[in-house]
Amino acid sequence: MRELLNWKIHAFVFVLVCIAEFIGVKSLNIGVGAIAFFPMLYALILGAIISLPRFKILSDKEMDIASKILGISFMLFVAKLGTLMGPSIPQLLDAGLTLTLQEVGHFLGTIVFGLPVALLIGMKREAIGATFSIDREPNLAIIAEKYGADSPESRGAIGVYICGTLFGALYLSLLASLIASIGWFHPISLAMGAGVGSGSMMAAMTGALAIIFPEASDDIAVFAGAANLITTIVGTFVCVVFSLPFTNFLYKHLEPILGRRSRIQTDGEN
Amino acid sequence: MLDKTLTFILIGIIAIVGNWIGYGVSPIDALPGMMIIAAITILGYAIEKIVPLKIPVVIWVSVIALFVTSAIFPWQQTIVDATTQINFMALATPILAYAGLSFGKDLKEFKKLGWRIVVVSLFVYTGTFLLATLIAEIGFRLTGQFK
Structure with a gap:
């Protein structure tokens, strides 16, 4: 397992971090709200450009190593968030009720927003795998175990997984800064919303929120970290006992209504 | 375990430099905090390996970090003061850089x-x-x- 010490990957990261931090924070006002651009996003985008297969700079093997290092490097971030949370334990307990309730939103949100749209545009059983959760690794395992790795349900889940891996962090951080700058929500509500249960997405969203609300940046990290931890801890359990059966239940009742128009024209597609 | 430890040290050094460029914290002030954060992480992995329960490492790392910075831990203030020197954004920048560098891997699947x-x-x-x-x-x- 010497591969974690691949010098090429670490050297690229070092250079990317230096460039990204040097550029610093920029904010772009687009009328309805503001979009925050910050070092994390530059590092993500520049890294993605370097990795494009057409440039032949990184091999598939090296990109695989980068993704392995990503998994363990996130633990340093978790440790940092933990050290912010320790002194705030009383505040976290005070907000305990809301912190617990908003988790319902994390688990229901993917289904409520995703399933009707999936059915309206003509997806069938793929819609279940695609929308029952945010489809990170543990969720893929649940679907594969229940329906098999080659099932339509698994195809849907893997599709959302790939989209999330590629664009999730970037999309959600732009969305978070936009929603935050509209001013409807309290920074702490948004921070809890950012605890979606995926490392890079949560980090990027927390960053965006911290730029929009600089005075609350540490509290944002505390509550985003706490929500993310809860989502991660209860995630697998909730997905098995609630999310998947509930998505199936909704599919059974909604598909005949919402999927009607698309039944003929999209057969065999997807 | 050794390769993970060395990886954390490498990422720690990168984060300290980023913290210096982006937030103006000198590497000397940032070093103790980064060492504590790395030590918490390594301890988390060690405990996960030893304890025969199926508890993910993210929980161990969180629990240790929470414990050593909570009011019941005798050296709480020292640890909080040291780790405050590391801006959480500076620590997240290298993470997203690794995420970026793995982008091309899934592009072929995405096109399908x-x-x-x-x-x-x-x-x-x-x-x-x-x-x-x-x-x-x-x-x-x-x-x-x-x-």
């Missing part, structure tokens, strides 16, 4: 996907964020917290 799944994925990610935010906001308004 239809447009439908891309649209649905955007709704899925929007939904989980917005609905949780909305419920938290309602909760805070009802309880009168965080006005």
